[in-house]
Amino acid sequence: MLSRTASALYWLGRYLERADFLARLVEATIRLDALSARPAGEAAWQSALTVSYTDEAFALTGHNTTQAHVAKFLTLDASHPGSIIRCLDMARMNARAVRTALTREAWTAINRAWLIFQSRTSPGGATQTLNMVEAVKAEMRGFEGSIHRMMRNEATLLIQLGAAVERADNTARLLDVKYHILLPAGEEVGGAVDRDQWTTILQTVSAVNAYRWLYSDGLKTVNVIDLLISRPELPRSLAACVEEGVDLLSQLAKRTGLQGEADRMARARMQRMQKTRTAEVIVSGLHEYLEAFIAENELLDRAIARQFRFI
């Protein structure tokens, strides 16, 4: 496989995962803002911006932190790289560059997701925005399905590796932001707003039901953190993403004979995570833990690029 192709496939996986995450984030934020007993309002939209690392860019627009402005900013605004449309642009550009490595179905799903945005200038109201992000998510599910019907070769593995690395990053950010920034002054930990916010997080990672199955208690912060960090059953947990990365790297090694620094880093990280106890993480500082995780994820990303000679 061409080095350029390998790089484009990996980034294709990352950008699509990011687009999917942003769609989920917008969806969850609308629910938090509109559906909960005590709407979180601006704070909810502010946290959506922080999670996606676009708060500074948004501040420059001078708009209020309202649904209309933030939802448009996160979905349709092509002026900053943190919008769904830009992620899909980048994913599609990479997909075009490596079209020969994708099946028709895989390419079509990406192209269709991209087309959803081509005719729109506004996300519309809450219902229309929900419909729009649901349509994106549906195409992304179609894409995921299609790559399971592709030849099981390096191309598929690299796309999945990109997605796993990106997903780990997204979950860590989501958790970090919620834990330290979200709760407005005057609100109590464990209060209604706090509860709504944790529910929103679970919704963003499609884990509301998973939580109920795994924890018989009501909604507890420590359990949500445990679920998102160390439960391998949940596909978006840090533990699951890390395990998936290890597995994909060793499958790639089998097919390509390329094994090295990235494999070693990923395995060491998995072993550390298996010994991690959530209670200890909280005591010694969740924020520090997540920051270190995000930094390590970046190092892994660079090691992957070296190992597969990305150009």
Add this chain to the structure above:
Amino acid sequence: MAANGAFDEIWGHGGPDAPRAEFAALSQWIADTPAAELHRRQQSAEATFRQLGITFAVYGDSDAAERIIPFDIVPRVFLPNEWARLSEGLVQRVQAINAFLEDIYGERRILKEGIIPEELIYLNDQFRPEVDGVRPPHGVWAHICGIDLVRTGADEFFVLEDNARTPSGVSYMLENREAMIRLCPELFRDFRVAPVDSYPDMLLQTMRSVAPGGGKAKPVCVVLTPGHFNSAYYEHSFIADTMGVELVEPVDLVVDDDVVYMQTIAGRVRVDVIYRRIDDDYLDPLAFRPDSMLGVPGLIAAYRAGNVAIINAPGNGIADDKAIYSYMPEIVRFYSGGDVKLPNVETYRCREPQALKYVLDNLGKLVVKLVDGSGGYGMLVGPTATKAQIEEFRAALVAEPHRYIAQPTLALSTVPTMVESGLAPRHVDFRPFVLTGSDGVRVVPGGLTRVALREGSLVVNSSQGGGTKDSFVLLDDGPGQSQEQGA
């Protein structure tokens, strides 16, 4: 009714109620299928093309950076005997083009014998001294030719243009057929249509057959594209994909010690055959344009050293140049010893005094072209030109006659086509594809039919609103899905 009395390929001169005898069944199919149903199928095909991203980019048009080419549901059909004759003519013409290139960059017998004036070669930009004296592997130059044909009557086919550099359109030939099979399966039940989907296999076989000698059993073949911003990128990726070979960009290739490698995740892999979709000028900054950011430095040196086959060979432009075109009948006769089976459109070389006099006397009836112009630039279309334009060309012709050729305006054939008001005849042209390897010349039974969608228009160019149709070649009862003839 046929437009302007032109010959219609299905209806002949008779119109929908009295089609050509061979096309009664097809005409019946058209009559039996409600127009609304044809419209629906056509829209379904176009929606699929958009979803698949079968698009082309229009340069300088940022609003419509990606467009699909309109697809027309009514096929254009060749009868077995029509196709047999065409194929013979195509094989003869492409063999002559290859012989001509071999000669021009070699012995130059055709110049020595005075068949073609020397200055037409030596003063021509398309003659590439960089590859003079270089014989490509196995002596094949024009591996892939797209020969543009027009028709003016039941038996009158003319070559409008030879494309021996990087002819495009083959992806439309294949995708249009896919769409037709899906949308109009009944047509394939009722007619024995020659399949076109063998094209990728034939192309790969052609590529492998010209790999530099003494090599591996399975030479490494690649398709070289300028990149995904190129207007024909879809086609480039389609061709690579259907052959199962790597689609490379110049940045993926390195030349070391006159050997071409591609950079893969496992390191360098030697490349034997390159189907390039980049013009000569941008192929190698060390050999051609030094300001090109695109090319692969050292590629031409590797080619000269005989270490890589380039498809089509660099320097081919001299064979499809407009000034050379007018000599094609002589060229065919010179190398084949026989008369040309597929004639040119009658062409006046203004460099010849008698021809110039005729052209000046008949400017209002002729199309005048600059020999080195393309894409409609430097062109006079007499019947639609203003007096001032005609006088301007008259002055230019008198001043520099050698820069111009002239041709009569032809009554191009039409094919029934879906338009707003229903079915109506629209003018078409046709580009079949001819493959030449070290093992023979092959004509794919089909091609790209382009159709001018505006009434009366002769402009089939896709960037100017032309569309495409599937092109059926009907099979005879005998064998032979493609004509093969030893090189």
